[in-house]
Amino acid sequence: MMSDQSSSPLLAVENLRTVFHFADGAYPAIDSLSFELRAGEVLGLVGESGSGKSVAGFSLIGLVDAPGEIVSGEVRFKGRDLRKLSDEELRRVRGKSVSMIFQDPLTTLNPVLTIGEQMMEAISEHETVDPAAARQRCIDTLTKVGITSPQTRVDQFPHELSGGMRQRVAIATALLNQPELIIADEPTTALDVTIQGQILAEMQTLQKETGTALIWITHDLGVVSELADRIAVMYAGGIVEIGQVDDVLDSPRHPYTLGLLNSVPGDTPRGEALRQIEGAAPSLTARPLGCPFHPRCFRASDLCRTEEPPLAEAGDHSWRCHHPLDPEKTP
Amino acid sequence: MSPRNDITSAPDRDEDAILEVRRLSRRFSRKPVLAEQLLGLVGKAPEIPVLTAVKSLDLTVRRGEVLGLVGESGCGKSTLGRMMTGINPPSEGEILYNGKRTDEMSRQERLAYTLAVQMVFQDPYASLNPRQTVGEILSEPLRVHNRCKNRAEISERVDAALNEVGLDPSYRDRYPHQFSGGQRQRIGIARALIVDPEFLVCDEPIAALDVSIQAQVINLFLELRAQRALTYLFISHDLSVVWHIADRVAIMYLGEIVELAPTTELFDSPAHPYTQTLLAEIPSVKRRRRAFQPVKGELPSPLNPPSGCTFHPRCPMATDRCRSERPISRTIAPGRTVACHLHEPS
Numbered sequence: 228m229m230s231d232q233s234s235s236p237l238l239a240v241e242n243l244r245t246v247f248h249f250a251d252g253a254y255p256a257i258d259s260l261s262f263e264l265r266a267g268e269v270l271g272l273v274g275e276s277g278s279g280k281s282v283a284g285f286s287l288i289g290l291v292d293a294p295g296e297i298v299s300g301e302v303r304f305k306g307r308d309l310r311k312l313s314d315e316e317l318r319r320v321r322g323k324s325v326s327m328i329f330q331d332p333l334t335t336l337n338p339v340l341t342i343g344e345q346m347m348e349a350i351s352e353h354e355t356v357d358p359a360a361a362r363q364r365c366i367d368t369l370t371k372v373g374i375t376s377p378q379t380r381v382d383q384f385p386h387e388l389s390g391g392m393r394q395r396v397a398i399a400t401a402l403l404n405q406p407e408l409i410i411a412d413e414p415t416t417a418l419d420v421t422i423q424g425q426i427l428a429e430m431q432t433l434q435k436e437t438g439t440a441l442i443w444i445t446h447d448l449g450v451v452s453e454l455a456d457r458i459a460v461m462y463a464g465g466i467v468e469i470g471q472v473d474d475v476l477d478s479p480r481h482p483y484t485l486g487l488l489n490s491v492p493g494d495t496p497r498g499e500a501l502r503q504i505e506g507a508a509p510s511l512t513a514r515p516l517g518c519p520f521h522p523r524c525f526r527a528s529d530l531c532r533t534e535e536p537p538l539a540e541a542g543d544h545s546w547r548c549h550h551p552l553d554p555e556k557t558p
Numbered sequence: 559m560s561p562r563n564d565i566t567s568a569p570d571r572d573e574d575a576i577l578e579v580r581r582l583s584r585r586f587s588r589k590p591v592l593a594e595q596l597l598g599l600v601g602k603a604p605e606i607p608v609l610t611a612v613k614s615l616d617l618t619v620r621r622g623e624v625l626g627l628v629g630e631s632g633c634g635k636s637t638l639g640r641m642m643t644g645i646n647p648p649s650e651g652e653i654l655y656n657g658k659r660t661d662e663m664s665r666q667e668r669l670a671y672t673l674a675v676q677m678v679f680q681d682p683y684a685s686l687n688p689r690q691t692v693g694e695i696l697s698e699p700l701r702v703h704n705r706c707k708n709r710a711e712i713s714e715r716v717d718a719a720l721n722e723v724g725l726d727p728s729y730r731d732r733y734p735h736q737f738s739g740g741q742r743q744r745i746g747i748a749r750a751l752i753v754d755p756e757f758l759v760c761d762e763p764i765a766a767l768d769v770s771i772q773a774q775v776i777n778l779f780l781e782l783r784a785q786r787a788l789t790y791l792f793i794s795h796d797l798s799v800v801w802h803i804a805d806r807v808a809i810m811y812l813g814e815i816v817e818l819a820p821t822t823e824l825f826d827s828p829a830h831p832y833t834q835t836l837l838a839e840i841p842s843v844k845r846r847r848r849a850f851q852p853v854k855g856e857l858p859s860p861l862n863p864p865s866g867c868t869f870h871p872r873c874p875m876a877t878d879r880c881r882s883e884r885p886i887s888r889t890i891a892p893g894r895t896v897a898c899h900l901h902e903p904s
Contacts, residue, residue: 275768275769275770275771276739276768389856391856392856419630419631419795419857420630420795420796420797420836420839420840420841421630421835421836421839421852421853421856421857422856423839423841424838424839424852424853425852425853425854427852428851428852446768446769447769447841448769448843449798449840449841449842449843450841452841452842452843452844452845452846453841453842453845453846453847454847455847456847472846472847473846476843476846486770487769487770488843489773490769490770490772490773491769491773491798491843492776492798492799492801492802493798493842493843493844495802497801497802497803497821497822498780498802498803499780500777500780500781501773501776501777501802502773503770503773503774503777504770504773504774505774507738507740507741507770507771508768508770
């Protein structure tokens with residue numbers, strides 16, 4: 228699903244910074260976050276817990292509540308800076324042109340409304356429609372995401388559905404208004420691999436049919452490699468490497484990306500120690516100086532301990548590292 | 559020797575077995591509510607639904623091996639693991655530890671079994687008492703079972719256990735909330751190891767951890783196994799991890815083992831259609847922009863399991879026979895069993 232490189236991007240994020248205010252000061256959960264997304268493109272946003280990947284997703288559409296605060300940066304969606312919109316204007320964007328799918332559908336669906344009631348709410352929020360037509364649109368969308376007997380399901384409550392079904396309802400709700408961008412935050416993490424496979428298959432088909440751009444936030448490199456066009460790897464609140472899936476996974480330039488790839492079983496012979504990354508990701512309140520990855524990095528030098536690495540790039544592939552890996556030498 | 563013990567040394571007995579389960583079942587149902595009890599008194603007791611989590615299951619764990627147990631949520635894999643450790647009693651069937659039935663053990667034998675078979679739990683947040691320090695958590699088993707002569711010895715053992723799992727002994731006075739998920743899982747492992755077990759039931763021990771931390775904990779399991787000659791039942795839904803760590807793999811579906819094989823053979827030539835499906839679903843960084851062709855449907859409710867082979871509604875190769883007749887597990891190669899009509903000798 229590669230689109231025209233010359234056309235202006237659907238989404239352009241520049242220097243986005245979101246901080247969390249605690250008693251002893253403000254700590255950035257994401258900092259200097261910049262990336263672009265073209266229409267119809269699938270971007271995998273990968274990172275471990277605490278890397279800021281979910282905060283990044285929420286910050287794009289202004290869904291950050293106290294003690295969090297989006298303090299600076301631009302989020303230009305089709306040329307319009309979403310950060311400059313009033314709450315009312317932003318409401319008209321959310322759920323219409325940009326929609327979001329969350330990790331846990333049991334907590335994001337309203338337990339006291341039927342599936343149909345909450346789906347129709349998403350329609351009536353943005354347009355005036357005849358209830359019968361809205362209901363039919365819900366049923367049609369439910370069918371699209373692989374829900375069997377949607378006429379019955381539409382009148383059921385969330386607790387009557389399995390986890391996989393509930394996540395399908397959340398996806399269907401996100402699709403109702405034919406958005407141009409969907410932000411999906413770990414939508415399959417809580418599901419079994421078989422159900423995850425089904426949902427990935429449906430997302431792939433729907434994405435191809437509708438040409439919706441997709442930001443897929445996950446910790447699972449395997450999932451994005453199979454689904455995404457491009458990958459952004461996040462660490463300690465920033466993107467450390469971004470590029471085409473093949474470039475990033477086949478010739479990673481950042482040692483953290485390589486470390487993640489080596490941590491998963493597959494290349495290491497069975498029963499032998501996996502090539503682990505030492506240590507743990509830094510907490511929000513204790514981000515190291517210089518390159519945030521230096522305490523865990525096997526290539527770290529004095530420079531890394533003091534200075535933040537600048538952005539380096541080769542074509543569509545860019546990274547932040549003082550000592551990037553040689554693309555010729557990595558496996 | 560009692561006649562029962564003769565049964566356990568029947569020809570099919572595996573000499574290397576550390577733990578065997580035979581025709582093991584576990585059913586769950588709720589207690590009748592008052593109205594139902596009253597109806598029962600007048601002879602009109604309504605039927606209370608019964609959920610069979612584990613269904614007449616046979617499985618042998620060999621001494622020193624890592625046996626991977628794989629299945630979707632709700633297939634009964636945790637219930638099986640909990641019965642093996644004695645946490646939950648079975649509804650039917652027997653568990654043999656070192657060839658001896660656990661329900662016929664003397665008090666002393668039972669204690670030895672309880673200590674020798676330990677469990678590592680999935681959620682490192684829920685399985686540690688938040689009001690106890692790490693030192694208290696680790697010394698409790700030693701105190702309860704009088705494993706040490708005095709406080710100094712307990713203290714030594716706690717320090718040694720922390721060192722063994724890669725934590726600094728100075729952490730002993732901290733509380734669980736002061737640790738990361740990976741560190742908490744190390745504490746859970748130390749707690750299991752402190753009573754010198756020989757068999758660990760690990761129930762999804764890395765599922766809640768980050769990718770880079772998963773690798774660290776897998777490496778710890780591999781090290782501990784080499785140092786202590788441990789046996790593991792490694793319960794997981796992640797086949798790539800099981801491929802890495804297990805010697806044999808059992809695939810579970812709706813309370814039954816549908817396939818059992820040495821790891822390389824299972825991955826090279828999966829026999830059961832369900833195993834084939836699971837293997838196709840492992841996300842891999844080697845595949846790019848794949849056209850997903852997933853298995854249809856979901857795990858059926860164990861309250862109302864399908865007739866015949868329980869996998870038939872989702873199986874691409876199901877026949878009329880699969881819908882009516884339950885396949886029995888048969889040996890298709892040395893050390894390989896599969897419960898599927900497709901693998902019947904013609």
